[in-house]
Amino acid sequence: MSNKIKILILEDNQSDAELLQRELKKSGLSFSSEIVQTQHEFIAALDSFKPDIILSDYSLPSFDGVTAFHIKQKKYPDTPFIIVSGIIGEENAVELIKNGVTDYALKNKLFALIPKITRAIKEEKEKKEKRIVNKKLKTEHEKLLKSEAQIRNFAKHLNQVMEDEQARIARDLHDELGQQLVGIKMGIRMIKEDNYTEQSMIDEKINKLMSDVDATIQSLRKISSQLRPRIIDTLGLIPSIEFLVTEFKKKTTIKCHLELNNISEKFDKDVSTCFFRVCQESLTNILKHAEATEIAIEIKKENKKLSLKISDNGKGIASRILENPFSMGLLGMRERASIIGADLNITSKKDFGTTVQLKVKIN
Numbered sequence: 001m002s003n004k005i006k007i008l009i010l011e012d013n014q015s016d017a018e019l020l021q022r023e024l025k026k027s028g029l030s031f032s033s034e035i036v037q038t039q040h041e042f043i044a045a046l047d048s049f050k051p052d053i054i055l056s057d058y059s060l061p062s063f064d065g066v067t068a069f070h071i072k073q074k075k076y077p078d079t080p081f082i083i084v085s086g087i088i089g090e091e092n093a094v095e096l097i098k099n100g101v102t103d104y105a106l107k108n109k110l111f112a113l114i115p116k117i118t119r120a121i122k123e124e125k126e127k128k129e130k131r132i133v134n135k136k137l138k139t140e141h142e143k144l145l146k147s148e149a150q151i152r153n154f155a156k157h158l159n160q161v162m163e164d165e166q167a168r169i170a171r172d173l174h175d176e177l178g179q180q181l182v183g184i185k186m187g188i189r190m191i192k193e194d195n196y197t198e199q200s201m202i203d204e205k206i207n208k209l210m211s212d213v214d215a216t217i218q219s220l221r222k223i224s225s226q227l228r229p230r231i232i233d234t235l236g237l238i239p240s241i242e243f244l245v246t247e248f249k250k251k252t253t254i255k256c257h258l259e260l261n262n263i264s265e266k267f268d269k270d271v272s273t274c275f276f277r278v279c280q281e282s283l284t285n286i287l288k289h290a291e292a293t294e295i296a297i298e299i300k301k302e303n304k305k306l307s308l309k310i311s312d313n314g315k316g317i318a319s320r321i322l323e324n325p326f327s328m329g330l331l332g333m334r335e336r337a338s339i340i341g342a343d344l345n346i347t348s349k350k351d352f353g354t355t356v357q358l359k360v361k362i363n
Contacts, residue, residue: 005031005121008051010068011084012037012060016107020055020084027114039063039071046075053120055113058085058092069101078127080120084113153331180216184209232276236266240276241299248283259298267306271360274336275299275308278344281333282310282356290314292353301362308358317348 007024011017017035024031034049036042037060045051054072056065065083072081083096086107093104102120105113187209191202232240238260245258266272279297286292292314300307330346333356337344342360 003030005029005117006049006052007031007033007117008042008045008049008054009033009035010037010042010054010056010060010063010065011035012057012063016057019107020110020113023110023113024117029114029117039067042068043071043075046072050076051079052124053080053082053117055082055084055117058083058088066096069096069099073100078124080124082113082116082120084110150331180212180219184212184216187212232272233269237272237275238263238299240272241279241297244276244280244283245297248287252287254286254292255294257294257296259296261298261300263299263301267362268340270340271306271342271362274340274342274360275306275358277336278333278356278358279308279310286310286312286314286354289317290354304361304363306360306362309355310357311353311355313353316350316352317346317354318350 009017009020011020021033024033034045034051036045039062042063054068056068058065065085069081069083072079080102081100082102083093083104084107085104088096088104088106096104103116105116187205191205191209231243241260242258245256248254249256267275283295286295290312292312294313296309296311298307298309300309333346334344337358337360340360342358345357346354347357348354
């Protein structure tokens with residue numbers, strides 16, 4: 001054993017204590033020791049000396065090994081405890097071991113003590129290593145359970161988002177495209193059934209129908225762009241963010257400052273989609289919950305890193321929501337960031353607004 005073993009000896013007989021130490025030294029065991037005689041000294045040594053193993057006499061004038069063992073169990077249950085006595089009987093020894101004492105040795109057979117000390121230290125070391133492994137396994141298991149719960153919540157959120165989006169699309173199709181197509185159909189029918197209308201009137205009606213067709217096409221493009229703006233795939237991230245901010249300004253009176261730092265190149269499709277959706281989700285949250293009057297959006301590219309920063313001066317996000325890993329909107333942003341290996345940091349302070357920062361390495 002490379003490190004010295006710290007041995008606490010509870011023994012009121014000085015001669016027996018010295019005999020015990022000589023036997024330990026004779027064995028070649030590398031150790032340091034401390035001898036105590038009273039309960040008070042024993043309790044103090046447990047905390048100050050912090051022994052690796054305890055050797056205790058069975059019977060002392062005002063104290064005994066059994067009491068010492070129970071004290072040790074309450075404070076340091078994993079420390080090995082060996083009774084060393086000249087009067088303990090076989091039955092008592094067996095009963096002590098049943099109750100948790102590590103082992104026992106007779107004072108007139110101290111040669112048998114060294115192997116017992118070595119074995120007890122080895123077993124405790126193995127138990128400690130096993131406890132460390134089990135603790136790590138427990139931690140990993142808890143992380144896994146947390147991740148599974150997060151995935152389940154995200155899947156639930158995703159399903160709800162899909163349901164809401166499908167319902168919105170259905171409403172848009174019915175309210176806009178449906179009505180516009182019905183109007184076009186009625187106009188065509190009127191032209192077909194009216195045999196007495198002059199050519200100029202027919203041309204006017206056809207022009208009106210053409211205008212309605214153009215409006216229908218615009219409605220279709222609007223619905224399509226809300227699902228996924230084609231500008232992401234054609235022109236890339238920066239024009240998409242500009243488009244998003246422009247549309248946001250149309251819906252609200254919140255002042256919105258956009259800083260693009262002269263970035264013009266296109267980025268990887270997944271990166272562009274993530275940055276666009278995080279920005280979109282942030283703006284949606286600000287509009288719905290922040291009660292902000294100003295927003296600052298900045299996109300930077302430096303040191304092979306692309307970053308997005310969105311700050312508002314709103315009421316902030318409650319800490320219980322911000323720290324909740326299952327908060328749906330935040331979870332969605334975290335999941336998107338995780339997919340592309342980006343770092344997402346969200347900070348907020350009551351009445352001082354919220355800042356969302358997204359960073360990812362790029363080639």
